[in-house]
Amino acid sequence: MSDVTIVGAGLAGCEAAWQLAQRGLEVQLVEMRPVRQTPAHVTDQFAELVCSNSLGSTRLDRALGLLKEEMRRLGSLVIACADAHALPAGGALAVDREGFSQAVTQAVTTHPRIHVLRKEIEEIPDGLTILATGPLTSSSLAGQIGRFAGQAQLYFYDALAPIVTLESIAMPPAWRQSRYDRDSGQSEGDYINCPLDRAQYEAFVGAVREAGRIELRSFETDPEAERFFEGCLPIEVLAGRSMEALAFGPMRPVGLRDPRTGRRPYAVVQLRQDDQAGTLFNIVGFQTNIKWPEQRRILQAIPGLEQAEFVRLGQMHRNTFINSPLLLHATLQARGRDDLFFAGQITGTEGYVGSAAGGLWAGLNAARLAQGMAPLVLPDATMMGALFAYITQADPRYFQPMKSNFGLMPELETHVRNKGDRYLAYAQRALQALEQFMAGHSLAPVPVRP
Ligand SMILES: Cc1cc2nc3c(=O)[nH]c(=O)nc-3n(C[C@H](O)[C@H](O)[C@H](O)COP(=O)(O)OP(=O)(O)OC[C@H]3O[C@@H](n4cnc5c(N)ncnc54)[C@H](O)[C@@H]3O)c2cc1C
Numbered sequence: 001m002s003d004v005t006i007v008g009a010g011l012a013g014c015e016a017a018w019q020l021a022q023r024g025l026e027v028q029l030v031e032m033r034p035v036r037q038t039p040a041h042v043t044d045q046f047a048e049l050v051c052s053n054s055l056g057s058t059r060l061d062r063a064l065g066l067l068k069e070e071m072r073r074l075g076s077l078v079i080a081c082a083d084a085h086a087l088p089a090g091g092a093l094a095v096d097r098e099g100f101s102q103a104v105t106q107a108v109t110t111h112p113r114i115h116v117l118r119k120e121i122e123e124i125p126d127g128l129t130i131l132a133t134g135p136l137t138s139s140s141l142a143g144q145i146g147r148f149a150g151q152a153q154l155y156f157y158d159a160l161a162p163i164v165t166l167e168s169i170a171m172p173p174a175w176r177q178s179r180y181d182r183d184s185g186q187s188e189g190d191y192i193n194c195p196l197d198r199a200q201y202e203a204f205v206g207a208v209r210e211a212g213r214i215e216l217r218s219f220e221t222d223p224e225a226e227r228f229f230e231g232c233l234p235i236e237v238l239a240g241r242s243m244e245a246l247a248f249g250p251m252r253p254v255g256l257r258d259p260r261t262g263r264r265p266y267a268v269v270q271l272r273q274d275d276q277a278g279t280l281f282n283i284v285g286f287q288t289n290i291k292w293p294e295q296r297r298i299l300q301a302i303p304g305l306e307q308a309e310f311v312r313l314g315q316m317h318r319n320t321f322i323n324s325p326l327l328l329h330a331t332l333q334a335r336g337r338d339d340l341f342f343a344g345q346i347t348g349t350e351g352y353v354g355s356a357a358g359g360l361w362a363g364l365n366a367a368r369l370a371q372g373m374a375p376l377v378l379p380d381a382t383m384m385g386a387l388f389a390y391i392t393q394a395d396p397r398y399f400q401p402m403k404s405n406f407g408l409m410p411e412l413e414t415h416v417r418n419k420g421d422r423y424l425a426y427a428q429r430a431l432q433a434l435e436q437f438m439a440g441h442s443l444a445p446v447p448v449r450p
Contacts, residue, residue, distance in 0.1 A: 002028035003370050006130045007121045007141070009046040011078055011352055012344025012359030013132035014104050018077035019363030021113040022446035025370055029108065032120035038136035040217070047078065047104035054094040055082050055353050061423040063404040067353050067383045068093065069427075070434055071360055075445030077107055078356040107449065124148055128370055130341040130362050134355070135319040137346060142320055145346075148334075153323035159232040159287035160400050162299060163280050163312040165407050169194075169271065172260055174304030179255030191272055192281055194304035195258045195265035196251070204267075205246060207298045208239040211290040214315065234288045234316060250285025269302050276393055280311060280407040288314035311405040321348045325396040330388050331375035332362040341366050348391045350401040357384050357404075364443075376441060380410055381433040 004020050006013045009031035017029045034044035041048050056064030071079045085099040108114050122140040124131065133141060146154040169192055176189025183190050196204060213236060238245040247253075251267040258265050271281035288295060292313045300306055322328075324347045327335055332347065334340040343362035344355040361384060365375035378385030386408040394402075402408070406426050416422035437443070 002026040002115060004028070004128045004130065004366055005030065005125045006132060007125070008132040008134055008137075008344070009108065009116070010132060010134045010344060011047050011356040012134070012362070013130070014047045014108050015076060015078045015356045015359030016130050016132060016341075016343055016363030016366070017108055017114050018111070018448075019075075019360055019446060020367050020370075021111050022075070023364075023367040023371070025113065025367055027114045028117060029114055030117045030119055030121050032118070032138060035118050036120045036138060038134075038138075040136055043101065045098075045101035045105050046108055047081075048101050049095070049097045049352060053087075053097045053100075054089065054092050055079075056093065056351070057091055058093050059091055060427040061420055062091075063383060063406055064351075064353055066427045066430055067357060067387075067404045070382055070384050070430065071353070071357055073431070073434060073438075073445060074360055074364070074443075075448050076356065076360055077104065077448055078359075079353075080448040081107065124340065128339045128366055130343050130359075130366055131346065132343040132359055132362070133320075133346060135321070135345045137320040145322065148337075149322050149327050153326055155321050155323070156318065157316065158319040158321065158401050159234070159316045160312060160314050161282045161284065161286040161288070162295070162310055162314045163274055163282045163407070164271070164305065164308040164310055166192075166279050166281055168307050168309035169281065170304045170306065172304075173258075174271075175259050177256055181255075191270045191284070192304075193256055193258075193265075194269040194271070194302050195253075196267045196269070196303065198266045200301075200303065201247060201251070201267040202243065204298065204301065205239045205243055207301065208236050208246075208290070211236065211294040211298060214289045214291055216289070216317065232285075232287050234290075234314075235286055236288060236290055269305070272398070274394070274398075275390060275408060277408075277410055279411065282398070283314075286314060287316055289316050290314065311407045312403060319345065319401065321346050321401055323396050323399050324348050324391040325394045325399050328392050329375075330377040330385075330392045331365050332358060332388065333365070333369075333375060339369065345401070348399065348401040349387055350403045354387060354402075354404055357387065360384075361388065376443075379433045379437055380408075382430045382437070383409070385433075386410075 003025040005028045007030050017027045020027045040050040059065040081103040082095045085095045087094045123144050174192050174194045178190045247267045253264050253268045270284040272284050274280040274282045332341050341362040343358040349358045380386045380389040383404050387404050390408050
């Protein structure tokens, strides 16, 4: 008999299993590979890295560097195995992918309290459960999750529009105003607008038409994908349809007046607040698959975005994820079913490390629940806490997956001008907040042996 069932032995599921087992709980870890493969995995190993072999920067003044350091301090199996199988890669933690996956698999399968079952789970299990089935959750289980969550709250593709920091937008020429001044009253204009005259607009459309695109993998270009993409077409597809398609679509200027001219511009690029703190703004309707260097160059030609700092660039790919702001608490428990946790990419925490971080926190909280203690919410001054706060508090109408980044964190009490120094100050504050939090809740890192 196990205390907890975990579905999916990817990065999140293995981390969660480790956290639970090291806290004394019996875990059943169910993985469908190799009985049933996903379209991207190629081995039967756990924690397989499906694409890049990099877990991002090692530097504390980089979001992924800080995230990994927080996880190390909490006793992360995934980070310990990555550290043990690191390859020379400058300032990044790149790993020998086989050695890494084997180390995680070995640690998990030989743990006396983790019991592995190779089987596809088709229904959400009863009892204390963590669902960590990732971006390629099998379709039968996805159907069940859709029934649990409400079909409209489960997505199969992400369509990410770029996000920039507020402080990097130049105002003027950009200005704040909602169409027809229909504001929520919570700010001095809910949208930020970047004006384009006709020549600028036509140059923009030309550049978008000529830009190279990120190639989709074969399983992402099936007819089903096209059906999903039709609802949120990439700007390059609209630009290809006609010169005016964008000006009548996401770049329409109706209801707006440029305060510098008193007139409606020819076209606008609108940005909408993306986080609670109001430090991040996404470019509305600008989902795109344009290659990242070209995307950055084309977007920085827009008046007001010349110095834009991108915390996320646009992309579109297959990805099963739930509308976490509607469905999850910041403890990663499902609303309405306290004994069901979600972890990993399926919650909208984008990337290997973010996924493993979700597994760590869901595992730790599930262990607390099983042991009669209340699950915990991390302070949002930590990178993990800021990420979980984002996925559970973002506007559910526009929710899309998010990577860890400093823009998610509450601002420092005193502004530090230099960006490198500022990020380091965020990191120092985060590690201090984590230390205090761990001491306050008597949380010790679980021992790790990679
Ligand atoms: C094609 C692709 C490329 C990516 N490239 C990168 C990258 O380069 N860098 C990066 O940081 N992130 C990348 N990601 C995003 C993400 O970080 C990874 O997908 C990451 O592995 C997610 O971790 P996870 O634990 O949530 O899911 P996974 O690691 O995918 O683990 C989920 C596990 O659940 C199993 N499973 C699914 N359904 C069932 C079921 N019904 N029953 C039992 N088991 C089931 C799967 O077989 C899998 O082993 C990529 C994603 C995809 C799809």
